[in-house]
Amino acid sequence: MIHRSLEDIIKKNLFLGKAIIVLGPRQVGKSTLFHQINKLFESHSIFLDCDNIDIKSALSNANITQLKRILGNNDVIFIDEAQRVKNIGLTLKIIIDQIKPKQLFVSGSSSFELTNEINEPLTGRKFEYLMLPLSLKELSDYLGFLEERRNLEYRLIYGTYPDVINNFGNEVEILNNLANSYLFKDIFNIHRFKNPEIIEMLLESLALQVGSEVSYNELAQTIGSNSHTVKKYIQILERAFIIFKLRSFSKNARNEIKKSRKIYFYDNGIRNAILGNFSLINNRTDIGSLWENFVISERIKYLNNNKIYAKKYFWRTKQKQEIDYIEEFNGQLNAFEIKWNPNKKVKISKTFTSNYPDATTHIINRENIWDYVGV
Template structure:
């Protein structure tokens, strides 16, 4: 983030609530001391400071201004453009604003419309398995509790579960009414829970609509909202030019495994392992961890043919697939014929069967396919 601030006039830091955006921003403010100001746009006092936002922000001069919960004041983006351009004319080009928000779609649209060429975007996800390992936290704990820092570092599973249940309630009672006032919170919770039961499954809007008693377009709108809030991920299919019929439906993953388990009432590792959704949960967990490790240079997709040949995660760069991932819960995982045919379709040279870390060191399962623990793969993708 500090690197982006050195090269961009504004940085927009996006991610779910309670993931650590404010903590990170306050660290930057503390580092810069008197040359930075932090405003929380949920606080009435800070809202009053921006009653005449143009005058207040212009008076700040050559210093960083952090605007937390910026999605609450969408009209501010038009003001920021004028302030940024005036500061640039005065020789203060970069590191002017750090903007924090919890809803991606509207903020991306507003920033693209008003701050084109002036803003850099960063998505902040939860704690990754390699980061947790450096703090002595086992990957199974990250899987069960998820990547929200307060959930992950809770003193016991029950406290962690309560924290996640409170976060879910906060989303339903506070965020949903703000971002989508016409969406019934209970309907959204039911959909969220249905997606948790089959996380990583192909999106079947008509089946979900039947279960909810709503229309398919309504389900699509609800899934879009959950995606916009960083709660689920639409993993779109990759379409190579191989002359095969390929599934066109996206997969939908619940992004944080801890929230997935809280939605299903699963508190401990034993609870998770004994539940029918353990396999889908593990797949979603690994997919999110690998995407975090790969970073924004790669676009994530899935691949599935009409005959069932499948790759759980394809990492694409420059329009070409570079990495293929098959997720297995068994530590002694093997490679199926469908996965081999799928990676041949994709022309991928780097294929991995990702399993729990207890399966030992990475080893070859055949030409171009490596069995590897999730923590080791994330570390490899992240690089030095």
């Protein structure tokens, strides 16, 4: 079994009087992680999978008497896919306030309903974590560095979902199933879209624009909608952990772009499945976009798995000078240029280094990426 970095973080925070909340896209291993942790407590724990209709129904609008019947004498409680339960926030509040288990674990595949429902009842009483597809660090620890280095081009095409890693040869089928069903299950269950085709066209447009700045107005024209709907749908996709957004970085220099954004996918395989393009690296014209998406998503996993709470941006001037990716943490700027070819000469913008002389600059390519992801 592939060891997940989040397991170590969670184990350090058990029995501190706070619920453990794990959010993340479907099929990234949240249930597997909970089952692994549950091995420590199986004699006095209960595991409730809310994808099961009877469990979902029993926990919806439950009262104290019903919850005591369900939970019995178990003092360690796992509630998996909690966003499926109506009024889950109230249920969790009753469990914490009145049943008072030694430890409560809750997972969710979207932050739509779950975050809104649990924020108030669990204010100050939860540790919240994000679980993403497998990182290069986790894969290198599992397969060995040399093997994972050989797999790098494969990862750019098929991504790092656990099911993809564990089923060599069936990647395309798995990713198509993920992209067309599992990932969007909660989106379509919770949001009754009048025209689901709009969100599919939006995803295709976003996949094609990875690495480029995104205009809501232009997207709206492309998909035959309006900018308000585009903005709303992008927020929904973010909360489903399918995409993430980088804002432009500026400290008010006159020539810097101040209100722009780029949008990336948490997983390359999902991005390629949306486009229906699993061509090998040598046959692609989008290697720059693929590599940029991959590196930035890996940096986000690295920060997440090491509890480094950096702000993340890109930078560009009106004269088209740019920095692909910036992290700001504790007043320190790290600026990254991202290039697939290690032999390509790369110059960091002199305007940027002049504006931010204390920033540390880096160039990430396919040879040295390991230095930047904790391997």
